Each structure stands twice: as structure tokens, then as C-alpha cells.
Amino acid sequence: MPKLSLVVPAYKVRGYLPECLDSILAQDYPDFEVVAVDDCSPDGSGAILDEYARRDPRIHVIHLTENVGLGRARNAGLEKARGEYVLFLDSDDTLSDGALKAIADRLEATGDPDILVYDYARTYWDGSVRPNLRADLLKTDGPDVFSLAERPQLLDLLQIVWNKAYRRDFVERTGLTFPPGYYEDAPWTFGSMISAERIAVLDRVCVLYRQRREGGNILKTVSRKHFDVFDQYSRVFDFLEGHRELDRWRGPLFRKMVDHYLTILERPGRLPRDARAEFFHRAAADYRARLPEGFEPPEGRRRHKYALLQRDAYPAMMSALAAVRTRRRVTGGTRRVLNRSKRGAMGVFYRSQLKLPLDENLAVFSAYWSRSVSCNPAAIDAELGRLAPHVRRVWAVRPDAVKHVPAGVDYVRVGSREYWAAVARAKYFVNNVNFGDTVVKRPGQIHVQTHHGTPLKTMGLDQQKHPASTNMDFRKLLQRVDRWDYSLSSNRFSTGVWERVYPSNYTSLETGYPRNDILVTATAEDVRAARADLGLREGTTALLYMPTHREYQRGFVPRLDLERLAEQLGPDVTLLVRGHYFYGASSRLADLQSAGRVVDVSSHPSVERLYLASDGLITDYSSAMFDYANLDRPIVIFADDWDTYSVVRGTYFDVLREAPGAVATTQEELTELLRSARWRDERAAEARARFRRRFCDFDDGHAAERVVRHVFLGEPLEELPPIVPLDERVPAPPPGPGIATSDPISVL
Template sequence: MSRFSVVVPAYRVQGYLRECLDSVLTQSHTDWQLTVVDDASPDASGAIAEEYAERDPRVQAVRLPERAGVGAARNTGARHATGDYLLFLDADDTLLPGALAAIDAALTEGGDPDVLVYGHDRTDWWDKVWGGGDDFGAGDPLALTPAAWNRAVRRDFWTERALAFAPEGPYEDVVPAHRTVLEATALATLPRPCVRWRKRRAGSIGGTPGPQHLAVVERYGELLAATSAAARLFPVAVGRILAVLDDGSRTAPADRPELFRLAAELHRAHRPVGHTPEGPREQALAAGSWSAYEKAEKARSRKKSVRSALVRRKKKIRSRVMKAAYRTDLRTARLDPDLAVYGAYWNRGVSCNPAAIHARAREIAPHVNGVFVVSSRHQDRVPDGVPYVIEGSRRYWQTMATATYLINNSSFPGGFTKRPGQVYLQTHHGTPLKKMGLDQRRYPAGTHGISFAKVLAHTDQWDYSLSSNPHSTQVWERVYPSAAYTPLEAGYPRNDVYFTTGDDEIRRIRRELGIADGQRAVLYAPTHRDYQKGFLPRLDLARFADALGDDHVVLVRAHYFYGTRAGLADAHPRLLDVTGHDRVEDLCLAADALVTDYSSLMFDYACLDRPIVTYAPDWQAYRLARGTYFDLLSGLPGDTPGAVAVTEEELLAHFRDGTWDTAATTRLRSAFRERFCGYDDGHAADRVVQALFLNG
């Protein structure tokens, strides 16, 4: 008997089925049975299922003699299941890496409950990824998405309760999904996204408007009539039905009055004693008045439109007023010879080279008053004692008009005008492996509408361009061509800490991160892909942590483009999500080794002279999409910083066999450091402050 029985119904999904099945076959947890139910599909879905069944004995293909519908296909799969727990996966969706291991761990921790409801995220035909929208902290799991594919149900519980999907029509999973929550004696939740739900551009019933969506009322009516928990379920049912009613992708205008009529009947028939309709929409539903509902909807729509228009108008007026005041300041305000304005990563906070320069200037050039520019949504990340202004505010424009020194690793917001007498230092924020600046013109897939005319106009504002190594100097000169700036070959101030931080401080950092004494810490820090939306590591992180053993811990750092979380939740006790940690330098100091792909962090980490493993499973795709300045995987001294892996098995083998840190990888790292770390010695910030504020 297997731990899991995964049931996949298949009808007209030949374009998606392989990816779905592969997402199960590649799970690190391998104790499963997979049943693919071919619902008499006229395309190649059945043949694909047979192919996988021949390849792997854990896969069984079941073919129905005639089309029965997705609910009936799932029911058939459940009857063929022999595992402890049932999982239902739609054929156009996928299990995320490590999902089964995380589900197994959560079930074990919960004492094998009747039901475990887990998280999901969503994607579309553009491969955009966004959150599932479920609030696991809200309290009642009944409010979580009522779907077949976001829960593991103990098979004995499923059988004992005679649970089944509606054999025909949409919303076939409403009744069993809610019943699993309502009737479970023991229920657990796992906030971690385990399933990626796909929104299809065409071909799905859920995304096709029509009268079939009237079935949502029938399903909830059936459920409310049969449950003793109607008072708990009723507001959830009303909310779900109204959501369908208002969704133009599901309910066509011609079908809305009939859906409302049916919903009003349900409301009258099942409204619990003492229930008070919430808001004008439900009040109209309770009264059975379609005209009142339309009136409430129009009022809500008007209010929303007016509010949006007012917000836009206020923003435009405010922007015009701010810009007018700024232009006045440019003409009349004097430059403050001791004022410096800093910015980092498009106003995300106080970090990188600007932060290191600011900190050092306070010590050796205290006459310079430094102010950071941050966005309003990131102001909570500004450390105590660091002066800042909010981008777009009156103080921001005053500061931009009067500061003598401008220091940034990206660009200042709002289209400022550099005045005569202002000195602009562009620090950059990494050593270029991928193509940058004008070189990106040859790789339009990664430019996302960049205006290269604006890039050059920005470049013409620079007075100094900071370089961390000769390679950077040469690349910046070509891709950001301008006679206006002078290369400042001083090294990266943010890297000074790698030479000046003592062992006691490193131990303190490790303790704060949760790294136990005696544990080896591996930092996994992949970079952003222009062709990938959302953080999706090409590595089963739980499997990686298991392979390293109890004496290791894995620090996971997603790129800042993906927010402050990597979405690990409680995936593994030795996986630490450090995406939101303010200082990546602390993470490097704490780590005994770095695993990365194309991140410029490798050049900084090399300053520590610790092992670097390159894990690049999509190297060819990355080079074609973005372009690179050298072959990171060549194995040549100066190009490759250490061991290389292009598959997950190769990566695991490096750590299992010890080949991640050998005499050969040490020689490669030494050559890499010589090429890219020659300017870094712990005194870069001194040199920059001296050149910028202290007349050289």
C-alpha cells in the first residue's frame, strides 16, 4: 500500500498532461500510486497515459468506454486507489517540487488526520505566477478554496463517508470539498503552495461563460440541505455564489438574472435563523429583487470608479504641484555642499554599495549629511537613525534639487534634472555576467520595453562609474558609453565586510539566523530569469536538505524581484527562508558554501574564498534569452568559480561525494578571485568616500 494515491482525470489535455505527470514522477517523495483516468478523450491523452504506465509501474492508466465527465472520472480513479491518502490533481495543473514530501511531513506531524488542506499558487498562459489568495490565518478552513486539488483525504475517511464528486457538470467538487472540512474529526492545514493551478486561455469550462455556471447554486443547495452545519456554511455559500454571479469570465450577462433568481431561492430556503444579510447585495438577494441588486451593483461600480478617478486626479495634481515646486527650486535654491542623497535598488531601502558608502562617510566625513530615498511601501525597512525621504514627496524633490552629491546603484525616480555642480556616482550593483546596457539590444526577450535612449540619457548624468574589477570597467565603458563620467576603480564598498568581520560577529549572525553550532550552512541563491515569473527553484529543496544530512542547514534566498518570501512555509526543518533578510552580506558571512546559478552574488562571495557550486540546469536557455559575457560552465580558470552541476542528481552527487570542495575546485576559485576580486580588500568604502567627499 502506498502513502498517496494521486488521481488525474484526463480529457482533451494532451498539451498539458506530460507536464502534469512529470510533476508527480519527479517528486522527492516516491511512495505513491498515480492513476490517470482517460475520460474517452478524443485526443492523445489516453496514449500519453499508456506511455507513462508502461514506463513506471507506479502509474496505471484507466480508460472509460465513453465520456462520463470529470467528476465521474475522479470517482473512478478513487475506486482504483490503494494508497493511505487520496490526492486529486487536474491534468492541466502541476505539483510543485517537494510538494509530496511537505504533505507527508505535515500529515505525520498532525498524527495522520482525516484531511489536510494545502496551499496553491496560480499561473496563466503567459507563465505569470501569483498567489492562490487563500488566507490560512483567517481561522475557518471552510473559507479556503473548495477544490478537489488542494487537499489530501484519508482514503478510509473518503470511503466511510461515501464521498463522491457530482458525475456531471461544473462545480462537481463543491460538495465533497466542503464535506471533507465539515465532517473531518481531525483536520490540518499546510499554508505552503503545493499545487500550481493553471488558468487556461481556452478550453476550460471554468473560464467559459454560459448557463452551465448555474450549477453552482444547485451544488450549494444540495450541500446545505444535507448538512447539520448550515449556519457555518451559509455565509460561505452566499459569498461563493455571488463571486460567480459577478465574474464575467463565468457568467454571461444573459444568464445573470436566472442565476440571481436561483440564488435568491437558495437564500430563502436555507437562511439560518438569526442570520443578518451583509451589505446591499445580499440584502437584495434576501428580498429576491433583481432590480435592487442591479442598483446596488451600479452604485458599487460608480463608487469604485469615482474613488479610482479621484485617486488618479489627486496623484496627477500632486505630481504637477511637486514638479512645479521642483523647477522653482532648480532655479532659486542653492546647492548644499554637505548634502548627499542615496538610493538603492529602485528605492527598496538602505542596502548595497550606497549603504556601505553612507555608513563609512558618517565616520570619516561626518560633515556630509546623507539622506536615503525610499518608496513609501519600503520605509519600514530603513534602519533606525538613517535619515530618509519618500520618493515623490515635497522633501524628496527639495533634496534632489539641493544635494551636491547623488549616489545610486540603479536610478533615482521621477525624472530628476541634474544641476551644474551636482556630482553623481553610479555604483552599480553587481559584476556583469549577463549582457547589460546597450548589449541588451541583441536580446529583446529580456528588455521588457527598455528605452535605450533613456538609458543613455541617464548615463550622461554620471560623473563616476564605480568598478569592482577590470572586467566591469571594460563592460561599463562599452555598454554605457559617455564622455561625461570617469571610471572609479575602487572595489565594491558592500564587500568590505568580508574582510573586516571577525569570528565573534559571524557566530552572532549564525545564531540569529538559527544555524546551530556545528552545522554547516549552504546558501542557495538563484537569480531572476527574464523568461520566468515568480520564484520556482529548479531544485527540490527538501530533497537537497535531506541529502546534505542533519549536520547541514540550507539558507534559501530568492531574488528580491519575487518579494520577501520564497514560499517555503514549513517545507523542511533544515530549510531556512532568508529572502526577507535585510543584509545579503550577513547571509554570505554565515554560509560555509554558496550554491547559485547566474547571480552576481558569486563574485562578492568569492571574496570570502569559500566553496562556490554553480547549479545551472537551464544554462543554454539563459544564454540564449539574456546573453552572457563568458562561459560560466567552461571549467576554464577565471570563468568557473568551482564545481558545476547541470542536473539535480549532479548537484546531489557533488555534496554526497565531496567533489564540491576539492583541490581542483580550490584552484578554479583562486583564478576566479584573481579575475574578479582584485580591487576588494576591505578598504573600498574608504577610497570612494575619499574620492567623492574629501577631494581624493
């Protein structure tokens, strides 16, 4: 029997669940088990739990067959818990370092009390941490172990279950279970605290309580479910009726009930407007029915509201709340004046266009900060033209990039009158980064964030932890994220990352990346044409080298001596070198091209055609590896600066240990690897197969179709083409037989 059982229910938390589980498994106290409950979560949280359970036998997973809600999911975990003590942890929160050891030590020092109450702190998206405002109640002044009667002020702590360790035999003896509905913590918390004979406290932050920016807390949503609070307090007072020896707590619990009702009434964004009067009258009825004899309302700002509730004086209560809202509006009005002054910089013309009706059949596209017509937006553009030709498609392009716009593509120059008219009136926006801060999101407009890769390196809010991102304005970043309606994903791993590092209220679309459709649908003729465009002769082995950007370097600095590598690999090998899109043309690469063995393809308009033309990929930390894996062709990782890159930029996994193929950390190793068969041998293929299973979830050739049908044509998700299983997909064929052999690369 472990000392501690942690019950962790999970529902729609794929972005936060790994961090929660990691915080548990990283504890320096080993004597625990985790009972994780998948509450029939539709987002893959259950698969995450299963993966962790495979890696650590202390994790036991329960999969519920229907969604039952937080309270009953906790009950399911409680039934399976075997520990001497039970702790509850919400799956978007985390344990602080050393928390379990501190809890276990305190339990031992206080002689195993019925309940141990410990501290928590709120954490925010910007990295700030705010302490519990009533942390003073957890000071260890006085006896180490006591009853609630000796320290009744503990009732003023937030009524939550996850800041306590409960002795399991005490829970069973008291008959505690969680009820269904909102505010399920109230009956459990009050019932346990007033029943416990031995309580101890731990003045230490053990739980980091995440304040989710995107509104993950259901108690902050507008719903009639807030009426559940009446049932919860009925249960609290029914518990008292069944335990007359606890009758002394009727007054304090009455006060907690009234304060809770008033909080729901006062907080905006909880009750529907047409339900407020009904809620108030029910609260007033409870007040009169449960008012203890001799009860005196508390002193302070709420005292008069107690009186209004007792008299069922709804108009007077609404007048009091309206006065508070007026004060808030004055403050908010100042902010709006500032916002209007900022928008003044956009120009009179743009403001005039914003007043015109939306064009329901206009879509604006952009890619890579309006540098090109490419990537996922270009693939969606093409499919939109096929499935919905009535929608006009316009690209936003920087003036210095206009010369690269393909013939026949309709475009507007960023900053021109045509551009401002388009972004003011377009119904649809499609981008693989973000539109500029000056673009206003109008009601009715739809923004599709396609992204441009699977993240190995840290992204979004996770970049706050790494020195390479110190110049990023994360508050402005999130303001841009708030414009998103949809976020595309090519695999479950990415979905979880995007939802955590870009927290907002968009919908994740697990459609696959539209730009990768061609990697599955291309024919042998398409492959031959892609090679012919590059001048690759038959029998040539083409290796595509795609290093990523380094924040600590200026410009494209090849980490390989490309001339020497090309010479050592011989005349039958061509190195296709593509610098990161942050870099311009390189004079060094231009010089090497004259040798005929190195081709600078940095300006090639379609990286997907480069993938098709190549026999293998050499990269370091570029997201190209995730896309290229869809071809099921060899991938070689050349990571000579992993120790530096992983610290400066931060990564989500160790690419040296979880690579999609063979790995080299020096040029000598890379050369030897490529001159042998190891770069495409059976061991490399097995590594690639593992990588594909993890990261090629949705790229089956129908991604663009799914996006267009759902976003532009309004078709329900369940009616879209289903994802073709990985084992049933047939990638684009490799280059011809003279190239796609398993023999070592020929050398001079």
C-alpha cells in the same frame, strides 16, 4: 611571412578592445598577424592585449614606455610588421565577418596592387549602421587596377588610413611614416595615394567604424591641438616639393587643405572660442601662400567661403557661420520647449526648489529602486558618517519600504515634498541603479553610480542583442547614464564592460565595491554573530542558495526541489534560500521552513552577513558568485538551464567552463556533488583561485574609504590607499572548525 599584418594601436579602449580583437580572430582567413601597440595606456588595455597574445600566437604586443600618440604608435607597429600587406585598425573599431578573406581574394585577383581601398560603415550605440556616403567611388567599373590619375575622385573619400591595405615594400620604398599630432592621417593618405602606381578597390564593407557616444574621438574635443592641422599640410606640400613629378596634384591637394580648414572652423566643439580668429588668419595665410596658379574654387555652398579666406575676411566669415548657428538654434529651441513641458509634470514645488542654491553638505542615497537601505550605497553611507560627519545623509525610500528602514537612518519618502527638496538641492547622489527620469541633474551636483554586481549577464546596450530586453528604452537609459559623474568598479573586467555598455563621459573609479569591504575586514566574532542571528547551531553546515532572476519566468520558481535536497543532505545541513530582489515572499518557501532545514532569507537586510554566515554558496548566474569569491570559500554552480539563459539574456563568458568551483547541471548531480567532497576539494579550489585572480582585483577592504576620500573629500586618486595585492589579503575567517572541514557532508 604572413600575407596580412594588422597594426592595432591601443590607448584607453579597455571597453572596446576585446570586441576589436575578437572580430579579427574570428575571421575565416588565417594567414595574418596582429601587431598590437599598447601606447602606455593607463586603463589596463595593455593587460588585455597580453591576455589575447597568450591565447593566440598570431598576436604580438609592443608596450611603449611613454604615450606617444596614435601616429607614432602606428609607426612602432609598422616597424615590427612582417606581412606582405599592412592594414591599420583602430582599437575601438571592428572587422566585418569575412573581411580579411575578401581583402586577400581581391589582392590576388588584382595582381597585388600597391594599395587596395575597401569600404566601411559607421555603427552607432543603438545598433544602427550607416553606409559610407561616398561608397559609389568604390564601384569596380573600368580597369581592376589603375593609378589615381585615372580615378582622381578617390581623393574625395574620407582621408583615413584604416580603409586600405598597403603593400609593405611600397610603404618602405615611398618612405611613408606617421607624423605626431592631430590629423596624422592626412600626410600618409595623400602621400600614398598620389604615389601609388597601382590601386585597386573593393566594393565591400570591411571595417565597422564605431561612432563612440561618449566622445572617444579626440578630433571632436575642444583644444588648440587642432592647430596641428597646419603642420600636417606643411608636410603634405613638403612631400610634393620633394617629388616634382607629382606636381599635378598641387591643385587637388590645395582644395583638400582648404576644405579641411573650413571644416574645423565650421564644426562646433573643436576650437576654443579665443583661438578661432588666430586659426582663421593662419588658414588665410596658408591659402595665399599655397594658392596654385589658375586655381578655381569649387562650385557650391563653400565657394564664397574660399573667397572670404583668400581675403582674410574674418568678420564676414563669422557672420556667415553665425547665420548657420541661428538656424540650428531655432531647431534646438523647439526641443527645449518640449523638454520644459515635460518638466512641468514634476510640479511647481520641485521647480521652485531647483532655483535655490545647492546644499554642499547634503547627500541623497538610494538602492535597488529605493526598495532598501543596502548594498554599496549603504557601505558608502557608513564610511561617510565616519570620515565626513558634517555631510548630512538622507535615503530616498519608497513609501511601501519605509518599514524596513533601520532605526536611526534619515530618510524621505519618494514623491514627497521632502524628497523633491532633497533631490533639487543635494550636492551628492549615490545609487546602485538610477534615479528616476524626472530628477534633473543640476550643474555642480555629483552622481555616483555604484552598480550592484559584476556582470555575467549582458547589461546596458549589449541587451539590445537579446530578446529578453526588447521592452527597454535604451535612449532614456543613456539619458540617465549622462547624469553619472563616477562609476565604481570591483575589477578590470567590469570596468571594460561598464564603459562600453554605458557610454558617457563619467570617470571610472576602480576602488572595489564598498559592500564587499566587510568580506575582508570581518572578524571571527562577526562570523559567529552572523550565524547566531540566523539561529545556526554549532556544527551546522550552512549552504546559501542564491539563484538569479529569469526574464522568461514570473516570480521565484525554485529550480531545485529544496525539500528533497535538504532531506538528502541530512540534519547537519541548512539551506539558506535567497530569492532575487525582484521577487516577493514565497508561500512555498514558508512551508519548507517548518521542516527546519530550509530558511528563507530573501528578506534579510544584509546579504553580506549571509555570506559571512555560510560555509558555501550555491548559485547559477547571479553576480553573488563574484562577491562571494572574496571570501575564498566554496562556490557551486547549479546551471540546469544554461542553454536557455545564455540565449535569452546573453552572457559575457561561459560559466560552465570558467566556473569558480564545481558545476552541476541536474539536481541529481548537485546532490551527489554535495554529499561527496568534490564541492570543496582541491580541484574546486583551483577553479576558485583562477576565478579570484580574474574578478577580485580591487576588493581589499578599503573601497568605501577610497570613494569617500576622493568623491566627498576631494583627495587625489594617487593619494588614496593603494590596492592590497590579492595574495596579501586575508579574507574573513570561515565558520568554526566543526563546520569548515574538508570531510564530505554527513548524511543520514
